[in-house]
Amino acid sequence: MNHANRPPVGALATARNRILTASTLGLAVLLGALLVWNSSSERLAHAHWIEAQAAQAARAVSAYGALLQAQAQTLAAHGNPDTAQITFPTLESSQFVPLGGLGIADPSFDSGLLRNNIETRLVGRAFNGEAVRAEAYRDGERWIVIAAARLSADRPDARGVLLLRTDLGMAAREHLALHSDAGTFSLWAHGAEDHYRFVAQPGAGDAPPEAPRYLAETDVRPIYAGFDPTSSLPSRAVFAGAIMLSAGLAAMLGLGALVLTAFRRLGSTLGADANRLRDL
DSSP: OOGGGSOOHHHHHHHHHHHHHHHHHHHHHHHHHHHHHHHHHHHHHHHHHHHHHHHHHHHHHHHHHHHHHHHHHHHHTTSSOOGGGOOOTTEEEEEEEEOBTTBTTSTTOOGGGSSSHHHHHHHHHHHTTOOOOOEEEEETTEEEEEEEEEOSOOOGGGOEEEEEEEEHHHHHHHTSOOOBTTEEEEEEEEOGGGOEEEEEOTTSOSOOOSOOSEEEEOSSBTEEEEEEESSSSOHHHHHHHHHHHHHHHHHHHHHHHHHHHHHHHHHHHHHHHHHHHHHO
16 A cells, blocks of 8 residues: 555644634634623513513502592592592592691591591691692501592581592402513502512402512502513523524534535645655
């Protein structure tokens, strides 16, 4: 056998292997960086989306409180309304609170007409002409939203404040449209030391769920809206990662095939050149 006619493939094979190894490592590093970047971007976008869902729920609760306050002001603007004829979604009760010239500080004020200090404070502020918003408090196992407005008529028999009360849990389940296939909405009350007490979960009973990951403040003090997604990442993130991984593997295989083909051609060319030189 004439070994002199063999192509000098030893050095080429070594160079080929080194180039393949370096190229593979480079592509692997690049692919890993792309996957990390894609995952981080998707997680950030997902977090913003979840926060937006919680904010949407908070706006719904705020709108409900604003409508209740507007209803109280509209009715109070016409003097002493017939509280028995007042209708509002999930209305629990309506009450006319008569007050003297000094409001809740007047000796004639009967604090027993109101349920707690929260109602007393809100009625006093409304009577004094302050800008007030609907507020919420716990009443046994329920959460009540209240709105107060001073009657405009300045007659002794119509001097006072109209107070409306609604059931927040019922409103959340039946009227606020807080439903999503992508997760679960819930309402919480902010207490002392950043403690949150479960209020209601729309579309379900009042069994407390796990603590929400994202909370957004509402205009109905002290209520917050929470949202828990059904999955940690949307399916599009997994799909995008799979596409990138497949593309990276295809690129690595393609590069390997290209390098092997190039070195085969180079080896054949060098072998032919070496044989011609020997012939000379």
